[in-house]
Amino acid sequence: MKRKLDDVDWSSKGATKTTKVTTTAAADSFDSFALDPRLAQAIGKLNYVKPTPVQTHIIPPALEGKDILARAKTGSGKTAAYLLPILQRILTAKDAAGTGGSSTGGDNATTGLILVPTRELADQVSKVIEGYTAFCGKQIRAVNIARNISDSIQQSLLLDRPDIVVSTPSRAAIHFNTETLDLTPLKYLVIDEADLILSYGHENDMQVLAGALPKGVQTFLMSATLTDDVEVLKELFCRHPFVYRPDQREENGDGGAVSQFYISTGEDTKFLLLYVIFKLKLIKGKSIVFVAGVDRCYRLRLFLEQFGIRACVLNSELPVNSRLHIVEEFNKNVYEIIIATDENEIIGEEEDGDDGNGAEENGEGAEGTVTKKKKRKQKKHRRRDSEYGVSRGVDFQNVTCVLNFDLPLTAKSYMHRIGRTARAGRSGMALSFYVPADQFGKHRPTSVATAANDEKTLEKIKRQQAKAGSELKPYNFDMKQVEAFRYRMDDALRAVTKVAVQNARMQELRQELLASERLKRHFEENPEDLRHLRHDRETKVVRVQSHMKRVPEYLLAKGQAASVVQNAANGGSVPFKVGGGRRVQRKGKRGVKAGGRKKRDPLKSFGKKK
Numbered sequence: 001m002k003r004k005l006d007d008v009d010w011s012s013k014g015a016t017k018t019t020k021v022t023t024t025a026a027a028d029s030f031d032s033f034a035l036d037p038r039l040a041q042a043i044g045k046l047n048y049v050k051p052t053p054v055q056t057h058i059i060p061p062a063l064e065g066k067d068i069l070a071r072a073k074t075g076s077g078k079t080a081a082y083l084l085p086i087l088q089r090i091l092t093a094k095d096a097a098g099t100g101g102s103s104t105g106g107d108n109a110t111t112g113l114i115l116v117p118t119r120e121l122a123d124q125v126s127k128v129i130e131g132y133t134a135f136c137g138k139q140i141r142a143v144n145i146a147r148n149i150s151d152s153i154q155q156s157l158l159l160d161r162p163d164i165v166v167s168t169p170s171r172a173a174i175h176f177n178t179e180t181l182d183l184t185p186l187k188y189l190v191i192d193e194a195d196l197i198l199s200y201g202h203e204n205d206m207q208v209l210a211g212a213l214p215k216g217v218q219t220f221l222m223s224a225t226l227t228d229d230v231e232v233l234k235e236l237f238c239r240h241p242f243v244y245r246p247d248q249r250e251e252n253g254d255g256g257a258v259s260q261f262y263i264s265t266g267e268d269t270k271f272l273l274l275y276v277i278f279k280l281k282l283i284k285g286k287s288i289v290f291v292a293g294v295d296r297c298y299r300l301r302l303f304l305e306q307f308g309i310r311a312c313v314l315n316s317e318l319p320v321n322s323r324l325h326i327v328e329e330f331n332k333n334v335y336e337i338i339i340a341t342d343e344n345e346i347i348g349e350e351e352d353g354d355d356g357n358g359a360e361e362n363g364e365g366a367e368g369t370v371t372k373k374k375k376r377k378q379k380k381h382r383r384r385d386s387e388y389g390v391s392r393g394v395d396f397q398n399v400t401c402v403l404n405f406d407l408p409l410t411a412k413s414y415m416h417r418i419g420r421t422a423r424a425g426r427s428g429m430a431l432s433f434y435v436p437a438d439q440f441g442k443h444r445p446t447s448v449a450t451a452a453n454d455e456k457t458l459e460k461i462k463r464q465q466a467k468a469g470s471e472l473k474p475y476n477f478d479m480k481q482v483e484a485f486r487y488r489m490d491d492a493l494r495a496v497t498k499v500a501v502q503n504a505r506m507q508e509l510r511q512e513l514l515a516s517e518r519l520k521r522h523f524e525e526n527p528e529d530l531r532h533l534r535h536d537r538e539t540k541v542v543r544v545q546s547h548m549k550r551v552p553e554y555l556l557a558k559g560q561a562a563s564v565v566q567n568a569a570n571g572g573s574v575p576f577k578v579g580g581g582r583r584v585q586r587k588g589k590r591g592v593k594a595g596g597r598k599k600r601d602p603l604k605s606f607g608k609k610k
């Protein structure tokens with residue numbers, strides 16, 4: 001069912017549905033938008049310097065009431081681009097009506113609905129709204145009904161008629177059907193990450209909501225890609241929107257470039273390279289490591305723990321509160337490494353316009369889909385959150401490197417993964433391991449089924465990135481020096497058995513459930529206590545050998561003057577870093593001393609003792 005148009009038809013004043021829109025002059029500051037002083041004060045407190053290109057192009061027509069269809073990469077400021085106009089228009093309407101923003105007044109109504117595909121993104125949007133309305137008092141109230149709270153609490157929040165509701169489509173449809181969410185007064189609808197909404201199985205929910213919308217709702221469709229799913233949503237919710245498609249110069253002009261590299265490696269050598277990279281700190285800063293599944297997540301974590309490398313895991317089996325807390329603590333620099341799964345990544349068709357091999361590639365995607373469905377049936381007893389997602393939307397701050405330990409299934413998923421770095425004008429790095437076809441299945445303990453098509457997937461990724469003006473380059477290790485660490489890698493892998501992985505998985509889940517459920521209310525009342533809850537603590541299901549945590553100096557000596565790895569940041573070489581150093585034996589007048597201590601003659605001491 002299509003939504004009816006209001007009396008205003010923007011097709012004669014703005015862009016048509018197929019027109020690429022640009023503006024004649026870019027805004028140098030947020031003052032040019034003439035926002036409410038309360039919003040301007042919040043923007044100043046958040047240290048926003050100048051609008052991003054997507055904000056420059058979208059905010060003016062949005063303030064005029066036009067529907068918006070925008071494509072912009074993650075980290076480009078899409079959230080502010082749709083929130084600021086909505087908040088501005090709500091404040092203007094309240095000031096004109098003279099309501100004063102009373103939190104208990106009878107004129108309260110829900111005028112804004114923001115739909116997102118995942119709970120993590122819903123929590124993030126809610127926090128952004130809190131930041132923008134910090135100086136609005138009680139004039140604008142927003143609630144997040146995607147949170148893991150009881151239905152009765154959500155109903156009470158909605159019956160209070162907040163100005164803005166943030167939700168996933170499924171939760172919004174449920175509350176609409178139970179008549180606790182009134183869409184009659186709705187004026188603003190946002191569908192964030194629109195290309196993911198339908199792929200997450202929300203098609204029926206969106207149909208229900210589309211049929212309930214009143215006439216004249218201003219719609220924002222925000223997406224990193226403009227796919228067929230977005231076209232479906234556009235037909236449902238808006239007609240003749242103002243369309244924004246950035247050109248290549250605008251997308252790369254903010255300095256947020258991603259240096260992309262790949263490494264051809266065997267299945268077990270992946271673990272060796274990751275150990276060398278993190279133990280010798282060849283990549284500085286925070287990293288997100290993407291793996292193929294939940295078991296893989298814990299195997300890699302236990303492996304790194306053997307060497308004293310701390311990491312926390314993030315997957316769909318963990319409670320929602322734990323996942324949100326992990327992201328929050330990562331952004332506060334409590335953790336440096338997150339090992340994340342991407343179970344809800346998009347599989348099947350590639351981007352529109354994929355070169356000439358579409359039928360063959362789609363066939364492979366369909367085969368992958370069948371395989372994945374079979375695996376899900378086999379593990380049906382494991383409960384996973386269908387609204388979990390970390391490769392899209394979630395704002396991981398200051399990520400230096402996205403490391404694809406296991407290559408994604410599609411080029412589209414790759415693009416979304418690497419969008420976690422190089423955000424807000426910063427540069428970043430994406431490093432991907434791929435297994436050549438002749439190496440697949442050579443090392444069964446570390447083999448993963450998704451690596452069977454790594455070569456073909458990498459070619460798709462290269463073609464996609466070439467169209468976008470980017471290039472994947474080889475990341476060159478001096479494997480002769482890396483091989484010196486292999487025996488330590490073998491020891492660690494032997495300790496991480498299948499049983500140990502399963503035990504770690506169950507132990508982690510029990511601990512997180514305990515913290516999430518029993519302490520949920522306590523943490524809500526005492527948020528500072530959350531700092532004492534660590535997610536990167538050691539999982540004691542494998543005996544950790546203490547000597548594995550130290551890198552012997554004899555392994556580093558040869559690499560001191562040699563080039564070990566091509567540095568992605570500056571093109572130079574990164575030498576091995578020598579540790580604290582060993583005691584040096586030196587000769588003195590009374591014999592050999594070690595570290596200043598006199599060496600004893602065992603024969604003489606034996607005679608004296610007797």
